[in-house]
Amino acid sequence: MPPKKQAADEKIQLGRPGNNLKIGVVGLPNVGKSTFFNAITASSVPAENYPFCTIDPEESRVAVPDERFDWLCVQYAAPSRVPAYLSIIDIAGLVKGAADGQGLGNAFLSHINAVDGIFHVVRAFTDPDVVHVDGEVDPERDLETIHNELRLKDTAALNKYIDANVRNIERLGSGGTVEDKKRKDEFAIMVKVRDWVAAGNDVRKGTWTNREVDVINSQPLLTAKPVTYLANVSEKDYARKKNKFLPVIKKWIDENNPGDKLIPFSGVFETALAALPDDAARAAYAEQQGAQSAFPKIITVGYDQLSLMHFFTAGEKEVRAWTCRKGAKMTEAARNIHNDIADSLIQVDVMRFDDLKAAGNPTDLKAQGKLHIRSKDAIIEDGDVVYFRSGMGKAKK
Template structure:
């Protein structure tokens, strides 16, 4: 669907190591600050255990998972908004993403000094927030200037826009992120064209040492406490360990090493599912003997919208959707049984597709 999450953080926090855990494109890692010259782009499969449960009831030749696109943005530093490190170019890359994964260094290493001289992930959140707030402030101030000219020409809508922009400016001046303002659609339309950085949804990944993979450590605990009440998701992942495990050849070996670390699945799996949700995405399924496929849709899609995800002809010629709920199908065990028990529903053009729905689209073109 063309939606993208950006992985950000200060330099040498383990962003690229995390990226390499799941990406189909392996990127080079380095112990040197600002060694990367460009952002890395990769596509990752979104792990969904429901696919395997569906296959148990509907034998199928293959499973096709949904994907999410991840942009690994090289490390930033204090002063990035003024071009420090490799700042301006990569802040521009971040502007083009739809959501943010902020990776925080929560491990000690004598061989990898922190650019700020000590390990303090809460301070690192404040540094990155400030850099993004400054860039947003620049954008908002420029638009205020444009609207002031329109107001002089008698544009009433521009006058309302200035009021909204001044409120946003005051929020940024107070070192607050725009996403905490709760802007209405009517207010947001005045800044929709700016691709503001601090309005993007965000989640935090605490990159910990191997021993802290299961329960975290004092650094990740400090992050959780600092973000308490914000509604932000915080995940704990030992990126170096997981990147090494991901290189193992067999699934059996990978699961054995994860089990030794006290994990039932890779932490990056949880991160990818969370990133998918952060982008406001949901999944519906189509099932059959040739393939079971997960399809990506935005929350709130109608049945014809979902049909269009499969093929534009299905949306254009949409007649109806035959819908089974995932839990009904898993419990009852087959499409025929669902039909016999009244659990296969016929839905029209106004039906809002829910996460996990199993669809069969009837159409005519």
């Protein structure tokens, strides 16, 4: 829930508040979801050639690549180095009719319900040895299938809420207490959202007021979650940067969900790359194929789509990236480290990363007058290197 005194220009974000957010891998069966998950997380989830091979969701964490973190590790030479992480969950394939329980639909939809964002994997390769659940490869149809099922599930959930509350709202009449007016307002918002989704729109694409977002966030709606589209192409197409399905997918996204990102990748290429024993072997294979892994970009975009960013603490013992939501205040950022630091926070010493890198070290940066002192209510920025000064007797550096 947002603070009671919300700044007029502060926009509440759709979705669950917090820093430990998760992104789910979603798509039809046999599009390469588990292959993608196995390679990106170095996990061992079954990836066999039949629908519903994955039934229970698998979860893993991947480090968020950041050259700033790498530079700090070299600069401070600390023995402990902890990057930021993105939690990824592999969710079994949806099929047409999932919202009505087809396949293992209700269970899978509940798994999507538990994540905060979506990696939507779309099949953009042909392979006679890998069956397609609907026969032939048709990315546009596949995209429609997934989005229709998510919208149908949201519509059903909103209708359930409306049906359960409509009589009580009607009995309240036109007057009532402040609490009654609040309940009527929430009900009207839910009806508005239901009508929007039932008309074929995703919640995340609507224009909502802060009050409406507050109410929407009380319901775990599937189409409110941010989506990044991942097109799984053949290794050959990935290397030559050409695929006949990509224009179709891009056109569908631009027409239906403008602004969403599309990232091509090759499950075959990434699997081969991940299986190699060391960085040198991977670099040689990538050069041989004329391609680079898409995973750094995918991880970074997914992290950003969840409105996450990270700041750093750095010292002789540890360099660490801490995840927080964009727009977080210093107290909220400090709470990631320790509640006592946040509760007794006095001020924060801030080094802008670019300033620190240009200066070369903290001593020279301070001599240049570029060490900033910020209050506990200031907004922390992506990449800030911070030292929290608190009244608990210790500060995190």
